[in-house]
Each structure stands twice: as C-alpha cells, then as structure tokens.
Amino acid sequence: MFRYSAVSLYLFSMRFAQKLTLLIIGCIIVLGGLCLIQYYLIRNTYRLEQSAYLQQVKQRLGTRGQVLIDSLNHQGMVALLRDIRDSLESGRKPSLNNFQQQIEVVAAPHRHAISQALSGDSLLHDNHYVLLYTHVVLYHRQVADTLLPGGAPPLVLTGGNADQSANVLPISEGLQQAGFSLGTDTVTAMTYTPAYRLSVWTKAAIVAEHWQATILRRMAWTLIGSALLIIAVTVIFFLVFMTLFRQKQIADVTTDFANNMTHELKTPLSSAAVVVKSLRTPEARLDESWYGELLNELDRQHEKIRRMMDSILTSAMDQPMGMTQSRPFNLAGVLKEMEQLVTASGRDLQYTGNEDIVVNADPDLLTGILANLVDNALKYTPAGTSLHIHTEIAGRTLRISLEDQGSGIPSSLRRHLFRKFFRVPRPAGNHIRGLGLGLYLCRMQAKQLGGDIAYHTSASGGSLFTITLPYDNNTAIIGRG
Structure with missing residues (x-):
C-alpha cells in the first residue's frame, strides 16, 4: 500500500512534459511489441500456409502425374545404365559428358505428357515439374568412381535447372541404386552379387511462378x-x-x-x-x-x-443574450466617446473618413466593440503612440477600422485571435491585465449586429481591426430628417 501511494505521489508531482514523455515511451513499447507479435504471427502463418500449399501440390501431383513421373525416372535410369555398360564393355571410362543429349531424346515424350497432366489441374496448371540427377557414383569392387559430382550441373530429365529459379518448391530428394555385371543379362538376383553398383541421387521439385501470391491470397x-x-x-x-x-x-x-x-x-x-x-x-x-x-x-x-x-x-453562452436595441444614431457620438477614452490615457486619436454617418444599429453594442478594441490597443502598444480610426461606406456596407502602431500579431497566432480565453503570449515578467474575452465578445457582438470583425496587418506593421456592418442609405436620410 505504501509503495502504491509513493508511486502515485511521484506521478502527481511530475510535470506534464515528463508524464507525456513516459506515456510516449510506453505507447512506443506497446506498439513495437504489438508489431513484433504480428510479425511473428504473419511469418509463422506464412510458413504454415507454404507447408500446406506444398503438401497439396504433392497430393495433386501424385494423383495426376505420378505414373508418368515414375515412367520418366525409369526410362532415365535404364538409359543411364545402358550408356555406362556400353562404355565399360567397349573398354572406355564411363563419362556423362554427352549423356544429357540422350536424356533429351528419351524424356521428350514424357515431358509433354507430364505438362499436359499438370495443365488440366487448377492448382498445378501454372507449375512445372522438375526431376534432376544431381550426383552419380559408380562402384566397382568397393572402388567409387564419381561420374557426376554433387556440385556440378545436374542431369535434367524435365523442367530445367531448379537451382537457378527463385520460385522452386522442393518436393523430395532420394537415392536410387542398381547393380549390373558385364557379360550377363541379369542385373539383380537373389544369389548373385553384381560387380558394378550405380548410385544416383535425385531431386524432385515444382517451379511455381505465382506460389507466393497464392499463399498471400490465402493469408x-x-x-x-x-x-x-x-x-x-x-x-x-x-x-x-x-x-x-x-x-x-x-x-x-x-x-x-x-x-x-x-x-x-x-x-x-x-x-x-x-x-x-x-x-x-x-x-x-x-x-x-x-x-x-x-x-x-x-x-x-x-x-x-x-x-x-x-x-x-x-x-459563457454560445449565442448572444437578449435582443439588440437597434435604432438610427450618428456615429460621431460613439467616436467622441472613443476619443475621450484615448485622451484619458495620454494618447492621440486621429480620424479619417466621414464621421457624420447615421447607422441603424445598437449603439451600446457598437460602443462596447470599439471600447474593447481601443482598450486592447492602449494595453498592447508602446506609450506615446497614437491610434487611428477610419470610417468608409462601400455600397451597402459600413467599415470602421482601428489601426495602432504596435508590433502586430504573429501569423501563427491569428487563427486563434477570436477564440474564447485566448491571449497573445507575452514575455516573462511582462504581464498585461485581461481575461482573454475582449476579441471573442467583439466578434459575437458584431455578428449580433449583422456584421463581422477581421484582423489585418497595417502598412506600418501594427494591428488593423476592421468592423463591417450593414448600411442602408434610407436609414441615413431618416436619421438626419
């Protein structure tokens, strides 16, 4: 219990960055372990599927072509024995240098028959059967004469050299032996030991062009x-x-x-x-x-x-509270209030554009928007700098812009500017009062008036906030009348 409490207190006292680092390390370990487990699972499944595929190939091969394969092997052994016996009887040293040509003649009919048998099977139709004599040794009275070394090119009965293909599936390897004596037609007998014994090592395989794709489809x-x-x-x-x-x-x-x-x-x-x-x-x-x-x-x-x-x-509300109290009023009165706010802080406020504009809106909301913008400008710009308000009418839109001479807002932070509780980070020790609600409320109130507010960088590099409101000439005439 004490250990658990100590660990809990330690984790509680850790900083968020440290906890996050530990969590990332833990997640990487878990994800790495999971990937390793999946790797071994897939590898073992692949091997099992390969073994099952090979077993299925063997079964199909035994059903459709085993008789032809045995016949081919028998004919090959007979031809090999005949060639060796002929060499020995003529007094020559047995050699297999030209035997491959003889095999080509003997095996040609069998190759065609085996190919036809495999092509009729849905699993084997793209495969090629391979039968090789990889090592041949002739024994005479316990003396071995290697006619075909194990590392030399094999004698190919059918299918080509399987060792040169990347798509080879080995089926079997075996040893065949036959005995014979010169001057007799009997090769083997119960009471007779032949003078010569021929040992032939064979290798059977399947060359499957798309066996990996078949296994992957199964997986x-x-x-x-x-x-x-x-x-x-x-x-x-x-x-x-x-x-x-x-x-x-x-x-x-x-x-x-x-x-x-x-x-x-x-x-x-x-x-x-x-x-x-x-x-x-x-x-x-x-x-x-x-x-x-x-x-x-x-x-x-x-x-x-x-x-x-x-x-x-x-x-705290997603929608503005209450109804707007819209009425025609002259913008000059609101601008006069802004001038009083600015001059009270020892700054200057400059006007451009037409101040004598009658707009149909809620004067309290518009005053609150401008007051928030002016308050932010006074807080975030150097002392002694002036502010500039510009008003203009463009068609049916009234634009009110407030420009300051500060350093502006970094581009990476502008998309968060009108978010609730967002405040532009300040250097350590340079705290400026505020709750991070001013610009959020400005946009909410501007939308409540049917307009909007946007941020731009001024020509001098400072901040430029522009309020856009709907404007109607008829309202202006009625207001002045």
Missing part, C-alpha cells in the same frame, strides 16, 4: 486483421494524446482565467474598499464635494466589476 484476412489491429491501436494512442493535449489546454486556460480573474478583480475591489473606508470617516461627511467624488469613484469601480461580470456571463 489475406490475417494480413488485413493485423493491419487493422495496428492501425486501431495507433489511432487509439493518437486519440489519447489528443485528449491529453486538449485536457492540458483546458487546464491551462482554466488556470490562466482564474489567475487573470483574480488579478482583474483585485484592483477594483481594493479601490472600492478604500473608498468605503474613506466614506466612513467624519471628514468625508463634513466635506460634501469630497463625499460626492468618493461616491462617483465607488460607482466607477462598481461599473468596472459589472462590465467584467457581464463579459464573463456573455462569453
């Missing part, structure tokens, strides 16, 4: 099953890793959100606590002007907390 389901098993295990491991990364991202987002939330709430709550303490002092009650300033400050901190809570509640 098709085994191969498919092994491949599917390995693929399934690999996919499972991949899904496990994806789930771990997803869970890690969720955990990181949750942790960052909790830390940012704590940081964001700490400032207004601390300020509100100081204001409340000040309101309780006798001096504040006696000084009505100071008392009013303190109440205004308390109201500002309360409004800041309320906006933060509204952002969190809104972001």
Whole structure:
C-alpha cells in the first residue's frame, strides 16, 4: 500500500512534459511489441500456409502425374545404365559428358505428357515439374568412381535447372541404386552379387511462378486483421494524446482565467474598499464635494466589476443574450466617446473618413466593440503612440477600422485571435491585465449586429481591426430628417 501511494505521489508531482514523455515511451513499447507479435504471427502463418500449399501440390501431383513421373525416372535410369555398360564393355571410362543429349531424346515424350497432366489441374496448371540427377557414383569392387559430382550441373530429365529459379518448391530428394555385371543379362538376383553398383541421387521439385501470391491470397484476412489491429491501436494512442493535449489546454486556460480573474478583480475591489473606508470617516461627511467624488469613484469601480461580470456571463453562452436595441444614431457620438477614452490615457486619436454617418444599429453594442478594441490597443502598444480610426461606406456596407502602431500579431497566432480565453503570449515578467474575452465578445457582438470583425496587418506593421456592418442609405436620410 505504501509503495502504491509513493508511486502515485511521484506521478502527481511530475510535470506534464515528463508524464507525456513516459506515456510516449510506453505507447512506443506497446506498439513495437504489438508489431513484433504480428510479425511473428504473419511469418509463422506464412510458413504454415507454404507447408500446406506444398503438401497439396504433392497430393495433386501424385494423383495426376505420378505414373508418368515414375515412367520418366525409369526410362532415365535404364538409359543411364545402358550408356555406362556400353562404355565399360567397349573398354572406355564411363563419362556423362554427352549423356544429357540422350536424356533429351528419351524424356521428350514424357515431358509433354507430364505438362499436359499438370495443365488440366487448377492448382498445378501454372507449375512445372522438375526431376534432376544431381550426383552419380559408380562402384566397382568397393572402388567409387564419381561420374557426376554433387556440385556440378545436374542431369535434367524435365523442367530445367531448379537451382537457378527463385520460385522452386522442393518436393523430395532420394537415392536410387542398381547393380549390373558385364557379360550377363541379369542385373539383380537373389544369389548373385553384381560387380558394378550405380548410385544416383535425385531431386524432385515444382517451379511455381505465382506460389507466393497464392499463399498471400490465402493469408489475406490475417494480413488485413493485423493491419487493422495496428492501425486501431495507433489511432487509439493518437486519440489519447489528443485528449491529453486538449485536457492540458483546458487546464491551462482554466488556470490562466482564474489567475487573470483574480488579478482583474483585485484592483477594483481594493479601490472600492478604500473608498468605503474613506466614506466612513467624519471628514468625508463634513466635506460634501469630497463625499460626492468618493461616491462617483465607488460607482466607477462598481461599473468596472459589472462590465467584467457581464463579459464573463456573455462569453459563457454560445449565442448572444437578449435582443439588440437597434435604432438610427450618428456615429460621431460613439467616436467622441472613443476619443475621450484615448485622451484619458495620454494618447492621440486621429480620424479619417466621414464621421457624420447615421447607422441603424445598437449603439451600446457598437460602443462596447470599439471600447474593447481601443482598450486592447492602449494595453498592447508602446506609450506615446497614437491610434487611428477610419470610417468608409462601400455600397451597402459600413467599415470602421482601428489601426495602432504596435508590433502586430504573429501569423501563427491569428487563427486563434477570436477564440474564447485566448491571449497573445507575452514575455516573462511582462504581464498585461485581461481575461482573454475582449476579441471573442467583439466578434459575437458584431455578428449580433449583422456584421463581422477581421484582423489585418497595417502598412506600418501594427494591428488593423476592421468592423463591417450593414448600411442602408434610407436609414441615413431618416436619421438626419
């Protein structure tokens, strides 16, 4: 029990990267072991199928061509004995240099008959039977005379040289012996020992052109099953890793959100606590002007907390909450509010385009979108730099662009820009307040107004956010009227 607890505590204390490394190593070991098992399974299955195929070939061969094969072998032995006896009786040393030509004449009819017999079988029709004399030795009174060494080219009765083909399936190897004496017609007798004994080593085989393909076809389901098993295990491991990364991202987002939330709430709550303490002092009650300033400050901190809570509640919903309160209003008033936000932080705001535009939309939502964009621009750009707002009407579309003079956003992060809780990574020690909800809410609110928001890089390398909204000339005329 103590061991289990110690291991659990050790794993719990490990970092995610270390756990992931151990998991990867474990998965590689399991997958490697599985592949090794499948390899041995397929190899052994292949050998079993090869053995079964060869046994089946032997059975078919014995049924369809054994008589012809035995006849061919008999004729070959008779011709070989005749040639040797003729050489000995004429006083010459036996030699097989020209015997292959004699075999060609003797074996020709049998080869054709064997080929016809094999062609009529569905298993053997692509195969060729091979019969070879690989080693010939003549014994005379215990003295051996090697007529055909084992390493020399064999005598081919049918089928060609099997040793030169890669598709050879050996069937059998054997030894045949025959005795004879010169000057007598009796080759063997119960009471007579021949003076000469001929030993012939034979080799029979099948040359099958497509036997590997046949065996692989028989193993098709085994191969498919092994491949599917390995693929399934690999996919499972991949899904496990994806789930771990997803869970890690969720955990990181949750942790960052909790830390940012704590940081964001700490400032207004601390300020509100100081204001409340000040309101309780006798001096504040006696000084009505100071008392009013303190109440205004308390109201500002309360409004800041309320906006933060509204952002969190809104972001928790996939669809915007409530109905938009659309009405015609002049864009100049909203831009004036943005100018106040920028100048309050000691920056300059420049306008280009037509400010006197009447648009039919929810002014609070549009103000919130622009306020979020301006707040981000003020936080993420160097102090002293100015902001630029440009408005234009293109057909039935109103475009409002906000450009800053910052360093922009790396291209690899732009696809995550409007994702909930996403924040552009900052260098260590350069923390900037925020919850990662601003741009997410901007896009949600822009879509709620029937438009959208997009990010581009400005000509100076800074950030350029463009809000597009539907625009109707009739609304503009009615608004001015």
